[in-house]
Each structure stands twice: as C-alpha cells, then as structure tokens.
Amino acid sequence: MHLAPLALSHLPIPMNDRDIVRVMEILQGELDRGIPPVITRYSRKKEDPYRILIATMLSSRTADEVTEEASERLFSLASGPQEMLRLSDEAIARAIYPVGFYRIKARYVKEISRDLLERFHGKVPRSMRDLLSLKGVGRKTANLVLTLALDGEGICVDTHVHRISNRLGYISTKSPAETEKALRAKLPRKYWSDYNSVMVAHGKRTCRPISPWCSRCPVFRFCDRTGVTSSR
Ligand code: SF4
Known part of the structure; x- marks a missing residue:
C-alpha cells in the first residue's frame, strides 16, 4: 500500500541506538550544570x-x-x-x-x-x-x-530510570527488573555507571512522573513520549 509522505511524517520513529548517545551527551551536560544527586557527589569526591x-x-x-x-x-x-x-x-x-x-x-x-x-x-x-x-x-x-563506589559494572534501575527509558522509547518493559535486563542487553557499557545519576537528575528536574516538562526538555526531539498523556 502506498502511503503519502505527509502520513509517513506523522508515524512515530522508534528511538535508535545512535540517539541514546546524543541523549546521554545532552543529559550528562545538564547533570554537570545542576547539582548532581548526593550519592553521585559522594562518588565524585571518592568518598x-x-x-x-x-x-x-x-x-x-x-x-x-x-x-x-x-x-x-x-x-x-x-x-x-x-x-x-x-x-x-x-x-x-x-x-x-x-x-x-x-x-x-x-x-x-x-x-x-x-x-x-x-x-x-x-x-x-x-x-x-x-x-x-x-x-x-x-x-x-x-x-x-x-x-x-567500587568502579564495578552494573546499572542501577530505580523509578526514574525505569520511567524515562520507557518514555524515550529506548526500551519497552513492564518492571524495573525487566528494565535492568533490557538495558544490560543494549545500553553501551560506557554509560552504565552514569545512567542512573543522569536519569535521576532529569527525572527530578524535567521528566517528572506526572505531567513532565516536555516543552522545555533538551532531549525532546529524540523522545517517543511513550505513555505520556499530559505534559507541560
Ligand atoms: S520529551 Fe517529555 S517524556 Fe520525553 S524525556 Fe523529555 S520530558 Fe520526558
């Protein structure tokens, strides 16, 4: 079936692996500009x-x-x-x-x-x-x-990581346990240690659980906004 270009332009484009690199670069920059979560600060101080x-x-x-x-x-x-x-x-x-x-x-x-x-x-x-x-x-x-604390390998999945990874469309999971498994399978290893700090900061500042601030979100253009029904 032939689809007119206008209709195609309205189809959601799933977030791809290259996009996560840009998303992480942008959100890491945001994290450095604000006050990072307390555990991240302890880690940076080599506590x-x-x-x-x-x-x-x-x-x-x-x-x-x-x-x-x-x-x-x-x-x-x-x-x-x-x-x-x-x-x-x-x-x-x-x-x-x-x-x-x-x-x-x-x-x-x-x-x-x-x-x-x-x-x-x-x-x-x-x-x-x-x-x-x-x-x-x-x-x-x-x-x-x-x-x-130990420079080991892991991905800490909390409510922010689970929610934002799914909203972005990077993964599609139902529980934090599934999210950890899915991220371990596809997130480049160089982002594992920072991923939690970045998403916690973004989740508190912009991608709030209820009515996220999509209008001022620095990664809006990469985001599928899956499950977002109301936003500011
Ligand atoms: S565009 Fe909206 S839903 Fe997507 S990451 Fe930004 S604030 Fe969250």
Whole structure:
C-alpha cells in the first residue's frame, strides 16, 4: 500500500541506538550544570565505599537534601563500621531522623557494619551476590554501590530510570527488573555507571512522573513520549 509522505511524517520513529548517545551527551551536560544527586557527589569526591553504601541505603524513599544532612550527622559520630558498632540504635536513629523508616534503617546500619567486620574484613564486598546478602541492601542499592563506589559494572534501575527509558522509547518493559535486563542487553557499557545519576537528575528536574516538562526538555526531539498523556 502506498502511503503519502505527509502520513509517513506523522508515524512515530522508534528511538535508535545512535540517539541514546546524543541523549546521554545532552543529559550528562545538564547533570554537570545542576547539582548532581548526593550519592553521585559522594562518588565524585571518592568518598569511602562504606559511607557510600550507608548513605545509599539511607536514601531510599528519602529526599536528597534529607539524605545528605542525615548522612553527614551520622558520619560525624562514626565514620567506619568499627566506630558505628559503638553507637546505640537510638543514637543512630536520632542522627538519621527524618529519613524514611529511620528506626528500621538504624538497625540496618548496625547490622551492615557488623556483617562487614565479621564476613568481609571490614570492607564493602565487590560482588552483587555478597552485597545482596547484607541486611537492607536490595538490587538498586547494590548496583549503585557497585558502580559509584567500587568502579564495578552494573546499572542501577530505580523509578526514574525505569520511567524515562520507557518514555524515550529506548526500551519497552513492564518492571524495573525487566528494565535492568533490557538495558544490560543494549545500553553501551560506557554509560552504565552514569545512567542512573543522569536519569535521576532529569527525572527530578524535567521528566517528572506526572505531567513532565516536555516543552522545555533538551532531549525532546529524540523522545517517543511513550505513555505520556499530559505534559507541560
Ligand atoms: S520529551 Fe517529555 S517524556 Fe520525553 S524525556 Fe523529555 S520530558 Fe520526558
């Protein structure tokens, strides 16, 4: 069947592998112009992997500013696992308040510190399997620690990464687990470690969960806007 050129020009063009290179270049530039997420800043400062691990665990369901202030208060009391074990659960909870689930996380801080000393000579382990064996450490935290604290290989998939990768049309997945698998299969390795930081910053600033700012988005021309029903 013959399609008129006008009709063809209105067909969506799926995002291709070359586009992701441009998207990453543009969004990396945006990340450098703004304030990067706290864990990214810790990583760039070459912060100790133990402190990156603890701060990452604290950061789940917690705003960036709260995570940063809570982490700084905690690390001013104890900067390594040995010192941390000398603090009571109550003292840790007070230091990290008001991060989400601060009482449970205070217990995790102690259990992680004890585990590191007893099983890993006080060091943060470098394998995904060992990281996942630590209390309160899920795949998202483990991937972030692997890539940002230990220069390892991984892609940290959180809600921003999952949402934006699908909106862009780069992948088509239903869950973060599927997204991690799909990105591992097609995202060039040189972007693995930065991908989370870039997408988190873009997701907070522009590609918001509800009504994204498409009108001022620097990667608009590459985006399929899959599933976007209303935008600003
Ligand atoms: S164009 Fe809209 S949906 Fe696409 S990345 Fe930008 S803000 Fe998100």
